Amino acid sequence: MELDINKLESDFQARIDAGENIEPKNWMPEKYRKTHIRQISQHGHSEIVGMLPEGNWITRAPNLRRKVGLLAKVQDEAGHGLYLYSAAETLGISRDELFHQLHTGKAKYSSIFNYPTLSWADIGAIGWLVDGAAIINQVMLTRTSYGPYARAMVRICKEESFHQRQGYEMMLTLCNGTPAQKAMAQDALNRFWWPSLMMFGPRDEESPHTEQAMQWKIKLKTNDELRQQFVDIAVPQAEILGLTIPDPDLKWNEERGHYDFGPIDWDEFWQVVKGNGRCNKERLGARVKAWDEGEWVRDAAMAYSEKKDAKKEAKKAS
Amino acid sequence: MTKKEWPIWEVFIRSKNGLEHRHAGSLHAADAEMALENARDVYTRRQEGVSLWVVESKHIVATNPAENGEIFEPAADKAYRHPTFYVLPEELKHM
Numbered sequence: 096m097e098l099d100i101n102k103l104e105s106d107f108q109a110r111i112d113a114g115e116n117i118e119p120k121n122w123m124p125e126k127y128r129k130t131h132i133r134q135i136s137q138h139g140h141s142e143i144v145g146m147l148p149e150g151n152w153i154t155r156a157p158n159l160r161r162k163v164g165l166l167a168k169v170q171d172e173a174g175h176g177l178y179l180y181s182a183a184e185t186l187g188i189s190r191d192e193l194f195h196q197l198h199t200g201k202a203k204y205s206s207i208f209n210y211p212t213l214s215w216a217d218i219g220a221i222g223w224l225v226d227g228a229a230i231i232n233q234v235m236l237t238r239t240s241y242g243p244y245a246r247a248m249v250r251i252c253k254e255e256s257f258h259q260r261q262g263y264e265m266m267l268t269l270c271n272g273t274p275a276q277k278a279m280a281q282d283a284l285n286r287f288w289w290p291s292l293m294m295f296g297p298r299d300e301e302s303p304h305t306e307q308a309m310q311w312k313i314k315l316k317t318n319d320e321l322r323q324q325f326v327d328i329a330v331p332q333a334e335i336l337g338l339t340i341p342d343p344d345l346k347w348n349e350e351r352g353h354y355d356f357g358p359i360d361w362d363e364f365w366q367v368v369k370g371n372g373r374c375n376k377e378r379l380g381a382r383v384k385a386w387d388e389g390e391w392v393r394d395a396a397m398a399y400s401e402k403k404d405a406k407k408e409a410k411k412a413s
Numbered sequence: 414m415t416k417k418e419w420p421i422w423e424v425f426i427r428s429k430n431g432l433e434h435r436h437a438g439s440l441h442a443a444d445a446e447m448a449l450e451n452a453r454d455v456y457t458r459r460q461e462g463v464s465l466w467v468v469e470s471k472h473i474v475a476t477n478p479a480e481n482g483e484i485f486e487p488a489a490d491k492a493y494r495h496p497t498f499y500v501l502p503e504e505l506k507h508m
C-alpha cells in the first residue's frame with residue numbers, strides 16, 4: 096500500500112479538529128512528534144530541576160509542619176518529572192537520551208529555577224506564584240491533543256493544588272507575623288514576581304511555534320493569554336496578603352476587564368535561557384553530579400536483577 | 414560504559430476492592446520487586462489504591478491502529494446486539 100503523506104497529514108488534522116486524542120501508536124507528523132518530545136521533556140526537566148531550589152530549604156524549615164509539607168511537595172515534583180518522562184518515552188526517545196539532553200544543555204528547563212532561594216519566604220513565594228503559574232499552564236494542557244501528555248497533566252493537576260496552597264499559607268503566616276517577617280514576604284514577592292510572568296514564555300509575536308502548536312492543539316491558549324490569566328488571579332491574592340506587587344504600571348482596566356501590567360524585561364529572560372542566570376551552572380552541575388554518582392547504583396541493580404534471572408533459569412534447567 | 418537502561422514497566426492500580434485494576438502509567442525498574450516499590454512511591458502517594466500490578470512493557474501485546482478498520486469496524490453495523498434495536502410496547506416497563 097502506498098502511503099500518501101498529504102492524505103495522512105490531512106486525516107491527522109481532521110482527527111485533531113474533531114477533538115480526538117492522538118495515542119502513541121497512531122501515525123503523526125514527524126514535527127508533531129519532535130515538538131512533543133521537546134515540550135514534554137522540557138516540562139519533565141523543569142519538575143526535576145525544580146526540586147533543587149526547594150530541597151535547599153527542607154533541613155531549615157521553621158517547624159515540623161512546614162517540613163513534612165515541603166518534603167511531600169518536593170517528592171511530588173519528582174513524581175511529576177517521572178510521569179512526564181514516561182509520556183515523552185512513548186514518542187520513541189529513551190530515558191537515558193532524555194537525561195543526556197538535559198545534562199548537555201540541549202534540552203531546556205524552566206528559567207525560573209535558575210533564580211536562587213535566598214530566604215524561607217522564597218519557598219512560600221515559589222509555591223504561591225511559580226506553582227500558581229504552572230497550574231494555569233497545566234490545566235490548559237489537560238486538554239492537549241497527545242493522550243499520554245494529557246493524562247500526565249490530569250494526574251499532576253490533581254496533586255498540584257496542595258503545592259500552591261502550602262506556599263500561600265506560608266506567605267499568609269509571614270504576612271501576619273512581625274514586621275520583619277512581612278518584609279521577608281514582600282522581598283520574596285519582589286524577586287519572584289517578574290520571573291513568574293516570564294514562565295509563560297515569550298510574547299505571542301515573538302513565539303514562532305505558537306500558530307502550529309495551536310493548530311495541533313498542543314496549546315489551547317497563547318503565552319500572553321495565559322500570562323494575563325495569571326496576573327488577574329494573582330493580584331487579588333496579593334491584596335489578601337497585604338503585599339504590593341512590584342509593578343508601578345499595574346492597574347485594573349475596566350474596558351478590557353483585565354489588569355494592565357508593565358513591560359517585562361525580556362533581555363533578562365533570554366540571558367537566563369541562554370545559561371547566564373544566577374544559578375544555571377549550579378543547578379545543572381547538581382543534576383550531572385547526581386546522575387554520574389548514581390551510575391554504580393543503577394548498574395549494580397541491573398547486574399543483581401540479571402544474576403537473579405540467571406539463577407532462576409539454572410534452577411529450571413536442573 | 415556499556416550499562417543497560419532499566420526496563421520499562423506498566424503500572425496498574427486497583428483503587429478499591431470491587432473495582433478492576435486500571436492502567437496508571439509506567440516507570441523504570443531493574444526488576445519486578447523494585448518496580449512494585451517504585452510504583453508505590455510514584456503512583457500511590459495519596460491512597461490511590463489497595464493493590465498494584467506491574468508488568469514489563471515488552472510483554473504487552475497490542476493491536477495496531479493501522480488495522481483498526483478490520484478489527485473494530487465490523488461491530489459498527491450490528492445494532493441488533495443492543496437492547497434498543499428491539500421494538501417493544503410503551504406499556505411494558507422495566508425491560
